[in-house]
Amino acid sequence: MSAVMAVVTAEPCVHTLHVPGTFHCERGGVLHDVVLTYSTYGQMSPSGDNVVWILHPLTCNAQPMDWWPEFVGPGKAINADEHFIVCVNSLGSCYGSTGPDSINPATDSPYHTDFPLITLKDVVALHEQVRAHLRIEAIHLGIGGSYGGQQLMEWMCRAPDLFAYACVIGAGARQSPWAVALNETQRMAMESDSTFGSGNEGAGQRGLAAARSLAVMSYRSQRVYNTTQAEANDEVCDGYRASSYQRHIGNKFTRRFSACAYWTLTKAMDSHNVGRGRGSIRNALAAVRTRVLFVALQDDLLFPVDEVRGTADMTPGAQFAVIDSDYGHDSILTHARDISLRIVRFIADSVSREEALA
Template sequence: MSKKQFYTLPNDLPLESGSVLKTPTVAYNTYGTLNESKDNVVWIFHALTAASNVDEWWEGLVGEGKLFNPDNHYIVCANILGSCYGSTGPNSINPDTGKPYFHSFPNITIRDIVNSLIELRKYLGIDKIKMAVGGSCGGYQALEWLLMEPETIENYTICVTSPKESAWGVAVHTAHRTAIELDPTWNPDREDSGLEGMKGARQIGLLFYRNHEIYHQHQNEDNNEKTKDFKSTSYLKYQGEKLARRFSPISYYKLTEILDTHNIARGRDQEIKDTLKRIKQKGLVVSISSDLLCPPPEQQFMARHLPNAQYGLIDSLYGHDGFLLEYEKIGKVIQEAFPELDL
């Protein structure tokens, strides 16, 4: 187990928008010890509603005896800005007003988040990252960092991700936000603003994180006489309630906006493929065969244009969430791609 820690930046964080986020705090967990040569760092980036406790949400890959083992590696995972798990976000106090930001939390981007992580890296005394690993929007962060500090990250693994938010992804996130906006409680500045709407947003998300086949396997009705109280309905409502007990609706809304800003070519190139060609480090790009949200063609496009990347396709029915659940298969392809790292 690792205790959550907090680093408050000594200075304001300049944002891509031209604004600043005043002395933000980054919450993080570390596992293991940084060795004398400082060459055992594994940095893991979390996805949308996860947190820095990577040993809990990716327990199949992180922990004693696992692929990323704190006995050998110094593992770092930081909560992203805009979240509600310790890093500065909508529920944090705005230093200018002495009150929570709530809806006034500034617009930030994936690039802004990575800048905060770079400050954390410096604070922790890390010069090199042996392996950067991220799935979904964790992959967005990894890609940006590979471009922003190419001398820092030596190897990377990115799963179910893309070099820019797709039109499909923006559409899905827009549906999430519309569900929240339709909640009559959305506009007031309070912690539970839009809570019921977020439950609906989560239900929309679960349609794209999984797929037809997995719902058929687990939620199909075997009673031909049934006309209501369906398993799928109960499952989605349960998932909405479950998220509502642990997450901030304003954070959820803001984070989907942050995902939509993802585009590694912004300010760099006219073509995404040219930006991908800038990433020279050794890498692995992983797809889940049944992923609806970030389907395999997106990762295959990246693998074709990343100069030093291998590609792995995981056969799984679990859709986008497969990167969290198929840890044995993912661990195997990582080991096969990086035999020299002795993972």
């Protein structure tokens, strides 16, 4: 690993970190010379007290201004004038970090389905490599939604004093059987495509399109579908708007994501359980010293409100809020401004309480 800290500027910059040697995955697999792609935005303060670490949702890249423009950027709640912003592309993804489409040094060809099974513990262990490289001793605020929220939960349990504040959005302490079942059904769709994992151009795309189409149904609510995909009259008996929409979103996804990477990341997501190796979920959360805001999303089918509230109840001193929206789990992106306002208020209120007690 280079001992020189990456250069940071007032504009978003994308960096690559090479982690030499052998990385041992939790489930026994081995990776060599891992590559991590990450972005930075802003400048770290002399005291290092302005670091904001953003952990991306399942299929996003390491540039949050691309997918959270209402949250991150000039004039937004998280901005380069005030913060040093870091976001790392997850291990196993296809946006620059080592994943199934990377070259396997043992075969000199892409891993594809030979890529080892990874867990969120592995993903977070490599975030720690980036943190060490950037010489970050403490993180002022961690923010993660969905898969990113799961990473943040794991990281807080691994390093209970690392984050001063954290906001976990649409995620809990473990992946529920319901969410595992949804992901397994998506993987079954991918595996039913005979080209999946073959390495040929376009391999697995039909299965990936079907999987993504299914996934989006768990990200949205019935109310949104019934409103946005309703037919204009009662005479329609085929060629439904909802049908064409499902095909559109599935096919569109195949133009930006890899089938093997999607399979890998859904397996990593299913591994999420902060209680593993720590005695129990309650024991793991009891150790957290971060001031945490849990944000649940109304009509979230994937991580229901009660599930997120239950995790908040087990986390010492945690606050809990619900975003009122018809968009369910997708509110992480569609209601980014509302979430950002909650975070700003949460931190301001926390500071006020601390000053009153001082």
